[in-house]
Amino acid sequence: MSTATRPRTTRQVAHVMGMPISLALRGRHATTAAGERAWLEAVATLRDVDRVFSTYRADSHVSRLDRGEIGLAECPPEVAEVLAIGEVARVQSGGAFDVRRPDATGRLALDPSGVVKGWAVERAARSLLRLEDTDVCLSAGGDMVCHVADPHRDPWLVGIEDPHDPTRVVARVPVREGAIATSGAVHRGAHIVDARTGSTATGVAQVTVVGADLTWADVDATAAYALGAGALAWLSSRPGRTGLVVWDDGRCETFGRAA
Numbered sequence: 001m002s003t004a005t006r007p008r009t010t011r012q013v014a015h016v017m018g019m020p021i022s023l024a025l026r027g028r029h030a031t032t033a034a035g036e037r038a039w040l041e042a043v044a045t046l047r048d049v050d051r052v053f054s055t056y057r058a059d060s061h062v063s064r065l066d067r068g069e070i071g072l073a074e075c076p077p078e079v080a081e082v083l084a085i086g087e088v089a090r091v092q093s094g095g096a097f098d099v100r101r102p103d104a105t106g107r108l109a110l111d112p113s114g115v116v117k118g119w120a121v122e123r124a125a126r127s128l129l130r131l132e133d134t135d136v137c138l139s140a141g142g143d144m145v146c147h148v149a150d151p152h153r154d155p156w157l158v159g160i161e162d163p164h165d166p167t168r169v170v171a172r173v174p175v176r177e178g179a180i181a182t183s184g185a186v187h188r189g190a191h192i193v194d195a196r197t198g199s200t201a202t203g204v205a206q207v208t209v210v211g212a213d214l215t216w217a218d219v220d221a222t223a224a225y226a227l228g229a230g231a232l233a234w235l236s237s238r239p240g241r242t243g244l245v246v247w248d249d250g251r252c253e254t255f256g257r258a259a
Contacts, residue, residue: 007135007153012039016046017120018056019141023128024156026135027149034131041127042138049120052076055111066110086115089219090195093234097223098195114192118181118218121145125214142182145214146175163206163246170252171208171244179214183207183221184246194226201228206246209235210256217241 010030012023021043029035052075054060061075072080086099103109121138125145128136136147137156146156155174162170163184173180183192184206193200207224211217220238224231224245232245235255242256 010035014043014046016043017050017054017117017140021046021121021124022139024135024137024139025128025131026153027131028133029131030134035134038127038131042124045124045127046120046140049078049116049123052078053082053112053116053120055113062110062112082112082115082119085119085215085219086112089115089223093223093227095196096194096226097219101193101195102198114222115215115219117141118143118179118214118216122179122214143214143218144175144180146178146180148176160208160244161206164250170246173208173210175210178210178212179217180208180210180243181214181218181221182209183218183225192222192225194228201225201231203229203248204231204245205248205250207231207235207243208245209241209243211241 007026008030009024009026014021023039025035051057052061055062057063061070061079064070065072065075065079083099089097097114099112099115100108100110117140121140121143122145125136125138128138129147133149135149135153136145138145144158148155155176158173158175158180159169160171160173160182162168185191204225207221209217209221209224211220220235220241224235227234232253232255235241235243235245243254245253245255
Protein backbone atom coordinates (compact mmCIF):
# COMPACT_ATOMS: atom_id res chain seq x y z
CA MET A 1 0.00 0.00 0.00
CA SER A 2 1.38 3.40 -0.94
CA THR A 3 1.89 6.14 1.61
CA ALA A 4 -0.70 8.26 -0.18
CA THR A 5 -3.48 5.71 0.42
CA ARG A 6 -2.42 4.51 3.87
CA PRO A 7 -5.12 5.41 6.43
CA ARG A 8 -4.27 7.61 9.37
CA THR A 9 -3.23 5.86 12.59
CA THR A 10 -4.20 7.25 15.99
CA ARG A 11 -2.77 6.08 19.32
CA GLN A 12 -3.96 5.93 22.93
CA VAL A 13 -2.15 4.97 26.13
CA ALA A 14 -3.39 4.13 29.63
CA HIS A 15 -1.77 2.57 32.70
CA VAL A 16 -3.82 -0.37 34.00
CA MET A 17 -2.98 -3.61 35.82
CA GLY A 18 0.46 -2.24 36.61
CA MET A 19 1.53 -1.90 32.99
CA PRO A 20 1.14 0.39 29.98
CA ILE A 21 -1.78 -0.40 27.70
CA SER A 22 -1.49 1.09 24.24
CA LEU A 23 -3.82 1.16 21.28
CA ALA A 24 -3.29 1.91 17.61
CA LEU A 25 -6.36 2.37 15.40
CA ARG A 26 -6.37 2.67 11.61
CA GLY A 27 -9.31 3.22 9.30
CA ARG A 28 -12.88 4.47 9.63
CA HIS A 29 -13.11 4.88 13.41
CA ALA A 30 -9.53 5.91 14.14
CA THR A 31 -10.69 9.44 14.98
CA THR A 32 -14.41 9.05 15.69
CA ALA A 33 -16.42 9.21 18.91
CA ALA A 34 -17.22 5.51 18.42
CA GLY A 35 -13.52 4.70 18.42
CA GLU A 36 -13.01 6.71 21.60
CA ARG A 37 -15.94 4.95 23.31
CA ALA A 38 -14.57 1.55 22.34
CA TRP A 39 -11.17 2.47 23.81
CA LEU A 40 -12.74 3.65 27.07
CA GLU A 41 -14.74 0.42 27.24
CA ALA A 42 -11.55 -1.60 26.74
CA VAL A 43 -9.82 0.26 29.57
CA ALA A 44 -12.84 -0.22 31.83
CA THR A 45 -12.75 -3.95 31.12
CA LEU A 46 -9.11 -4.13 32.19
CA ARG A 47 -9.82 -2.19 35.37
CA ASP A 48 -12.62 -4.62 36.22
CA VAL A 49 -10.24 -7.54 35.66
CA ASP A 50 -7.70 -5.90 37.97
CA ARG A 51 -10.31 -5.55 40.72
CA VAL A 52 -11.07 -9.27 40.51
CA PHE A 53 -7.67 -10.83 39.82
CA SER A 54 -4.92 -8.58 41.19
CA THR A 55 -2.61 -10.38 43.60
CA TYR A 56 -1.42 -6.95 44.80
CA ARG A 57 -4.87 -5.88 46.04
CA ALA A 58 -5.90 -7.38 49.36
CA ASP A 59 -9.57 -6.89 48.47
CA SER A 60 -9.50 -8.66 45.09
CA HIS A 61 -11.48 -11.87 44.73
CA VAL A 62 -8.31 -13.83 43.94
CA SER A 63 -6.54 -12.53 47.07
CA ARG A 64 -9.55 -13.35 49.24
CA LEU A 65 -9.88 -16.78 47.61
CA ASP A 66 -6.20 -17.45 48.26
CA ARG A 67 -6.63 -16.55 51.94
CA GLY A 68 -9.66 -18.84 52.24
CA GLU A 69 -12.05 -16.00 53.04
CA ILE A 70 -14.35 -16.95 50.15
CA GLY A 71 -14.90 -20.00 47.99
CA LEU A 72 -14.78 -20.27 44.22
CA ALA A 73 -18.60 -20.22 44.06
CA GLU A 74 -18.55 -16.77 45.69
CA CYS A 75 -16.25 -15.34 43.00
CA PRO A 76 -17.32 -13.96 39.62
CA PRO A 77 -17.58 -16.80 37.05
CA GLU A 78 -14.50 -15.47 35.24
CA VAL A 79 -12.33 -16.74 38.11
CA ALA A 80 -13.38 -20.34 37.46
CA GLU A 81 -12.80 -19.77 33.73
CA VAL A 82 -9.25 -18.53 34.28
CA LEU A 83 -8.39 -21.31 36.74
CA ALA A 84 -9.70 -23.89 34.26
CA ILE A 85 -7.40 -22.48 31.56
CA GLY A 86 -4.54 -22.63 34.04
CA GLU A 87 -5.24 -26.27 34.78
CA VAL A 88 -5.24 -27.17 31.07
CA ALA A 89 -1.92 -25.32 30.71
CA ARG A 90 -0.47 -27.16 33.72
CA VAL A 91 -1.31 -30.52 32.22
CA GLN A 92 -0.16 -29.63 28.70
CA SER A 93 3.16 -28.21 29.95
CA GLY A 94 3.89 -31.21 32.15
CA GLY A 95 3.55 -29.05 35.26
CA ALA A 96 6.00 -26.31 34.26
CA PHE A 97 3.14 -23.79 34.14
CA ASP A 98 0.86 -23.53 37.16
CA VAL A 99 -1.40 -20.93 38.76
CA ARG A 100 -0.15 -22.02 42.18
CA ARG A 101 3.43 -21.67 43.29
CA PRO A 102 5.32 -21.46 46.59
CA ASP A 103 5.41 -18.05 48.25
CA ALA A 104 8.16 -16.74 50.57
CA THR A 105 6.94 -19.07 53.35
CA GLY A 106 6.75 -22.13 51.12
CA ARG A 107 2.94 -22.10 51.02
CA LEU A 108 1.34 -22.79 47.63
CA ALA A 109 -0.12 -19.40 46.78
CA LEU A 110 -2.72 -18.73 44.11
CA ASP A 111 -1.31 -16.54 41.33
CA PRO A 112 -3.18 -16.76 38.01
CA SER A 113 -1.26 -13.82 36.50
CA GLY A 114 0.25 -16.06 33.83
CA VAL A 115 -3.23 -16.59 32.40
CA VAL A 116 -4.90 -13.31 33.30
CA LYS A 117 -2.80 -10.88 31.26
CA GLY A 118 -3.45 -12.34 27.80
CA TRP A 119 -7.00 -13.38 28.70
CA ALA A 120 -7.84 -9.87 29.93
CA VAL A 121 -6.44 -8.08 26.89
CA GLU A 122 -8.28 -10.43 24.58
CA ARG A 123 -11.54 -9.59 26.40
CA ALA A 124 -10.76 -5.89 26.32
CA ALA A 125 -10.17 -6.01 22.57
CA ARG A 126 -13.76 -7.11 21.87
CA SER A 127 -15.17 -3.59 21.97
CA LEU A 128 -12.49 -2.45 19.52
CA LEU A 129 -12.92 -5.36 17.13
CA ARG A 130 -16.59 -4.42 16.70
CA LEU A 131 -15.55 -1.16 15.02
CA GLU A 132 -16.44 -1.37 11.34
CA ASP A 133 -13.64 -1.05 8.78
CA THR A 134 -11.08 -0.29 11.50
CA ASP A 135 -7.71 -1.93 12.08
CA VAL A 136 -6.80 -2.59 15.71
CA CYS A 137 -3.54 -3.23 17.55
CA LEU A 138 -4.05 -3.43 21.33
CA SER A 139 -0.86 -3.95 23.33
CA ALA A 140 -0.29 -4.71 27.01
CA GLY A 141 3.33 -4.60 28.00
CA GLY A 142 4.24 -5.79 24.50
CA ASP A 143 1.67 -8.58 24.15
CA MET A 144 -0.74 -7.73 21.34
CA VAL A 145 -4.08 -8.45 19.76
CA CYS A 146 -3.97 -7.47 16.07
CA HIS A 147 -6.73 -7.11 13.47
CA VAL A 148 -6.70 -5.72 9.94
CA ALA A 149 -10.21 -5.13 8.59
CA ASP A 150 -9.33 -4.48 4.94
CA PRO A 151 -7.34 -7.19 3.10
CA HIS A 152 -5.80 -4.47 0.93
CA ARG A 153 -4.23 -2.72 3.91
CA ASP A 154 -0.80 -3.57 5.31
CA PRO A 155 -0.50 -5.94 8.28
CA TRP A 156 0.70 -4.63 11.61
CA LEU A 157 4.48 -5.01 11.75
CA VAL A 158 5.59 -6.03 15.25
CA GLY A 159 9.23 -5.67 16.26
CA ILE A 160 10.65 -8.33 18.60
CA GLU A 161 13.11 -6.78 21.03
CA ASP A 162 16.56 -8.30 21.44
CA PRO A 163 16.75 -9.41 25.11
CA HIS A 164 20.52 -8.94 25.04
CA ASP A 165 20.31 -5.42 23.60
CA PRO A 166 16.88 -3.75 23.97
CA THR A 167 17.94 -0.97 21.57
CA ARG A 168 17.64 -3.37 18.61
CA VAL A 169 15.18 -5.94 17.31
CA VAL A 170 15.85 -9.56 16.37
CA ALA A 171 12.85 -9.87 14.05
CA ARG A 172 9.88 -8.00 12.61
CA VAL A 173 6.69 -10.04 12.42
CA PRO A 174 3.74 -9.07 10.21
CA VAL A 175 0.43 -9.85 11.93
CA ARG A 176 -2.86 -9.42 10.09
CA GLU A 177 -5.20 -11.36 12.37
CA GLY A 178 -4.28 -12.90 15.71
CA ALA A 179 -1.99 -12.29 18.64
CA ILE A 180 1.65 -12.15 19.60
CA ALA A 181 3.13 -12.58 23.09
CA THR A 182 6.67 -12.43 24.44
CA SER A 183 7.99 -13.76 27.76
CA GLY A 184 11.39 -13.05 29.22
CA ALA A 185 13.26 -11.43 32.08
CA VAL A 186 14.47 -8.18 30.50
CA HIS A 187 11.86 -5.81 31.92
CA ARG A 188 10.47 -7.65 34.97
CA GLY A 189 13.45 -9.67 36.12
CA ALA A 190 13.39 -13.41 36.86
CA HIS A 191 9.65 -13.61 37.61
CA ILE A 192 8.90 -16.79 35.65
CA VAL A 193 9.73 -20.10 37.32
CA ASP A 194 9.32 -23.75 36.48
CA ALA A 195 6.44 -24.66 38.80
CA ARG A 196 7.78 -28.18 39.18
CA THR A 197 11.00 -26.98 40.82
CA GLY A 198 10.40 -23.36 41.81
CA SER A 199 13.58 -22.44 39.94
CA THR A 200 13.94 -19.81 37.24
CA ALA A 201 14.59 -20.93 33.71
CA THR A 202 18.12 -21.40 32.37
CA GLY A 203 19.36 -21.47 28.79
CA VAL A 204 16.57 -19.37 27.32
CA ALA A 205 16.53 -15.56 27.20
CA GLN A 206 13.16 -14.88 25.55
CA VAL A 207 10.22 -16.63 23.88
CA THR A 208 7.79 -15.08 21.38
CA VAL A 209 4.64 -16.91 20.29
CA VAL A 210 2.28 -15.93 17.47
CA GLY A 211 -1.15 -17.55 17.57
CA ALA A 212 -4.84 -17.14 16.91
CA ASP A 213 -5.66 -15.71 20.36
CA LEU A 214 -3.69 -13.88 23.03
CA THR A 215 -4.82 -16.05 25.94
CA TRP A 216 -2.96 -19.08 24.62
CA ALA A 217 -0.14 -17.20 22.92
CA ASP A 218 0.71 -15.65 26.30
CA VAL A 219 0.28 -18.90 28.24
CA ASP A 220 2.46 -20.80 25.77
CA ALA A 221 5.20 -18.14 25.81
CA THR A 222 5.25 -18.24 29.61
CA ALA A 223 5.20 -22.05 29.81
CA ALA A 224 7.94 -22.37 27.20
CA TYR A 225 10.14 -19.86 29.00
CA ALA A 226 9.63 -21.79 32.25
CA LEU A 227 10.76 -24.96 30.45
CA GLY A 228 14.12 -23.35 29.71
CA ALA A 229 16.22 -25.58 27.47
CA GLY A 230 13.09 -27.53 26.54
CA ALA A 231 11.27 -24.46 25.20
CA LEU A 232 11.76 -25.03 21.48
CA ALA A 233 10.93 -28.74 21.51
CA TRP A 234 7.71 -28.12 23.45
CA LEU A 235 6.61 -25.18 21.29
CA SER A 236 7.25 -27.17 18.12
CA SER A 237 4.64 -29.67 19.32
CA ARG A 238 1.96 -26.98 19.77
CA PRO A 239 -0.44 -26.84 16.80
CA GLY A 240 -1.08 -23.52 15.10
CA ARG A 241 1.74 -21.64 16.85
CA THR A 242 4.72 -19.95 15.27
CA GLY A 243 7.40 -17.78 16.78
CA LEU A 244 10.94 -17.31 17.95
CA VAL A 245 13.15 -18.50 20.80
CA VAL A 246 16.20 -16.43 21.77
CA TRP A 247 18.75 -18.41 23.76
CA ASP A 248 21.11 -17.13 26.44
CA ASP A 249 24.02 -17.34 24.01
CA GLY A 250 22.25 -15.03 21.53
CA ARG A 251 21.15 -17.67 19.03
CA CYS A 252 17.65 -17.25 17.57
CA GLU A 253 15.55 -20.22 16.42
CA THR A 254 12.11 -20.14 14.86
CA PHE A 255 9.34 -22.71 15.14
CA GLY A 256 6.08 -23.32 13.30
CA ARG A 257 5.15 -23.09 9.66
CA ALA A 258 6.21 -19.50 8.82
CA ALA A 259 7.75 -17.79 11.87
